Amino acid sequence: xxxxxxxxxxxxxxxxxxxxxxxxxxxxxxxxxxxxxxxxxxxxxxxxxxxxxxxxxxxxxxxxxxxxxxxxxx
Numbered sequence: 650x651x652x653x654x655x656x657x658x659x660x661x662x663x664x665x666x667x668x669x670x671x672x673x674x675x676x677x678x679x680x681x682x683x684x685x686x687x688x689x690x691x692x693x694x695x696x697x698x699x700x701x702x703x704x705x706x707x708x709x710x711x712x713x714x715x716x717x718x719x720x721x722x723x
Contacts, residue, residue: 650664650665650666650667651663651664652664652665689701
């Protein structure tokens, strides 16, 4: 990958090899985990931990109910 940067009379140019796909995927997962953790912290700060615990509990109960009734895709 060739990078060129010009600003006025100054110019910088260099060439760099692209990142391997495995490393890129690992960095994307890390960034996703960091964003998810930040969103969770903000949500806990806004509504409190018990609101999130009750919401997750309600989702689990609804999921179990729909699973018992005959599938979640009805």
